[in-house]
Amino acid sequence: MSVPSAPPILDFSPFYGKNCDAKSKLIEEVRKCCHYNGFFQITGHPIPLDLQRRVMNCSRRFFDLPLEEKLKVDKNLTTFNRGYELLRSQMLEVGTGPELKEGLYIGEEIPKDHPYYLEKKLNSGPNQWPPTVPNKEEFQETTMEYYHAVFNLAKDILAVLAQTLGVESTFFDPLTDGAVATMRYLHYPAQPQDTDDKLNRGIGAHTDFGCITLLLQDEVDGLQVLDAPSGQWLDVKPVPGAYVVNLGNLFMRMANDKYKSNTHRVINKSGRERYSIPFFFSGNPDYVCECLPNCREEGEPAKYGPITVQDMVTASYKESYGRAEEFKKGLNLEKAEVIPAVAAVGA
Numbered sequence: 001m002s003v004p005s006a007p008p009i010l011d012f013s014p015f016y017g018k019n020c021d022a023k024s025k026l027i028e029e030v031r032k033c034c035h036y037n038g039f040f041q042i043t044g045h046p047i048p049l050d051l052q053r054r055v056m057n058c059s060r061r062f063f064d065l066p067l068e069e070k071l072k073v074d075k076n077l078t079t080f081n082r083g084y085e086l087l088r089s090q091m092l093e094v095g096t097g098p099e100l101k102e103g104l105y106i107g108e109e110i111p112k113d114h115p116y117y118l119e120k121k122l123n124s125g126p127n128q129w130p131p132t133v134p135n136k137e138e139f140q141e142t143t144m145e146y147y148h149a150v151f152n153l154a155k156d157i158l159a160v161l162a163q164t165l166g167v168e169s170t171f172f173d174p175l176t177d178g179a180v181a182t183m184r185y186l187h188y189p190a191q192p193q194d195t196d197d198k199l200n201r202g203i204g205a206h207t208d209f210g211c212i213t214l215l216l217q218d219e220v221d222g223l224q225v226l227d228a229p230s231g232q233w234l235d236v237k238p239v240p241g242a243y244v245v246n247l248g249n250l251f252m253r254m255a256n257d258k259y260k261s262n263t264h265r266v267i268n269k270s271g272r273e274r275y276s277i278p279f280f281f282s283g284n285p286d287y288v289c290e291c292l293p294n295c296r297e298e299g300e301p302a303k304y305g306p307i308t309v310q311d312m313v314t315a316s317y318k319e320s321y322g323r324a325e326e327f328k329k330g331l332n333l334e335k336a337e338v339i340p341a342v343a344a345v346g347a
């Protein structure tokens with residue numbers, strides 16, 4: 001059996017050009033990846049390297065703050081998932097300890113008189129901006145400039161995904177209009193080299209909840225994708241400027257499981273701090289997810305009934321955070337607490 005390789009790197013630029021052959025080739029390559037494990041990487045997209053560098057710098061500036069400053073924007077101060085999440089808050093993989101990562105959740109700026117806020121739509125409300133981060137204004141501006149740039153790129157990728165299904169590139173417009181997307185600044189402290197793989201995760205093995213995820217990594221590796229046929233974990237080595245794109249559970253469900261939402265995890269054994277910025281594109285909360293065109297044979301039934309984006313993503317969140325809470329309350333607490341992060345956060 002040939003050795004499986006990490007997600008292929010595709011040049012996305014034909015999407016913006018006039019060369020029909022190059023475009024068709026891109027669509028075909030994306031289709032193949034969707035069938036295989038739902039992961040690919042893209043270069044040749046319009047997001048400038050300079051903006052990526054500036055946004056990574058924002059992320060580092062935030063995590064460098066003392067813990068008490070980060071806690072001023074604690075995510076638990078909101079009911080809509082905006083703000084700082086402490087180390088060991090989430091636990092995606094059963095049988096492992098709470099995760100060695102801290103994060104800052106950011107989304108579209110939704111004021112408190114916006115219908116999404118009033119109707120308690122998914123992750124919808126005003127951002128919590130850290131009051132003492134250096135160059136606070138630039139921090140906010142760069143963060144939102146980057147958020148909007150990735151939002152647009154996500155729409156472009158969905159246009160290609162529509163074409164992989166043999167439908168118009170505008171097919172997903174009702175999903176992308178008024179879409180909710182959440183971005184996370186993530187910081188993984190260095191884990192000790194001799195960490196027991198079974199217990200310590202930067203982020204435990206999981207699949208993403210929403211439609212698609214676009215991930216920017218810094219130069220430190222740690223992300224691994226499970227190659228289901230061989231059972232091997234494949235390293236996704238950072239490629240400067242590239243995005244790792246993967247399909248989430250919502251997309252897999254709509255594709256009647258023909259396209260994959262695949263398991264991945266982070267174990268940061270590099271001995272260095274790792275920073276990454278995933279962008280989770282959920283979609284319009286009211287969009288009803290149903291079996292997509294050309295995802296089943298004649299007479300083959302849809303495996304799943306209709307569900308809104310809102311209901312699907314909310315249920316997934318509840319499950320994973322509930323698990324971390326139960327773990328911390330339970331007997332296993334000590335086990336998790338004795339695993340030290342190399343860099344004590346904020347201490």
Ligand SMILES: O=C(O)CCC(=O)C(=O)O
Pocket residue numbers: 184186203208215217223264265266276277278
């Ligand atoms: O940080 C990474 O490389 C991956 C993050 C991830 O998988 C997630 O946040 O869902």
Ligand SMILES: [Fe+2]
Pocket residue numbers: 206207208213264
């Ligand atoms: Fe993920």
